Amino acid sequence: MHECFEPSKDVETGRDLVEDVIFSRVSKLKRLxxxxxxxAVLEENDDLVSVATLRVYNNSVAEMPLVATRFRHRLRGMCRVLVDELEKNLARLGVEKLVLPALPTTFDTWTINFGFSRMADEERAKLLQYTLLGFQGTIICQKLLR
Structure with missing residues (x-):
């Protein structure tokens, strides 16, 4: 993940959020x-290709805050393979909605190529009971899976 993302430190604790998510670290603070x-990892010949982090809430909503494909494997459709498989499995589990924070530079990719849409404020308000991970400057997107 660090090959694809700059380390994202929590301002107050100094903890690396990417590592915390990947290692599913527990904290007494709800937001951390x-x-x-x-x-979820996609490999090709024992080489890590793409990776995504995922958390499911009450089988109705899942969040996927981090998705990355290694530079040498980009533009081969590998992220598509990983996300398609995740969506199929989430739908089989009864998950209705997949949510992700998109950078402005990747927003068109998620909406045009992957079928996500910008989440309206009213929709976000319905999800306040969940501690969804977001990053400053990102656009929250959603995709209905059923």
């Missing part, structure tokens, strides 16, 4: 509790 995250 990353318990329940899973990391």
């Amino acid at each position: 509790n990353f318990k329940g995250f899973y990391t």
Whole structure:
């Protein structure tokens, strides 16, 4: 993940949020509790290609805050393979909605190529009961899976 993302430190604690999510680290602070995250990996010939972090809430909503493809494997459709498989499995589990924070530079990719849409404020308000991970400057996107 660090090959694809700059380290993202929490301002107050100095903890690396990417590492906390990948290792599903627990905290007493709700906003820093990353318990329940899973990391899905796509490999090719024992080489790590793409990775995504995922957390499911009550089988109705799942969040996927970090998705990355290694530079040498980009533009081969590998992220598509990983996300398609995750979506199929989430739908089989009964998950209705997949949410992710998109950088402005990747927003068109997520909306045009992957079928996500910008989440309206009213929709976000419905999800306040969940501690969804977001990053400053990102656009929250959603995709209905059913």
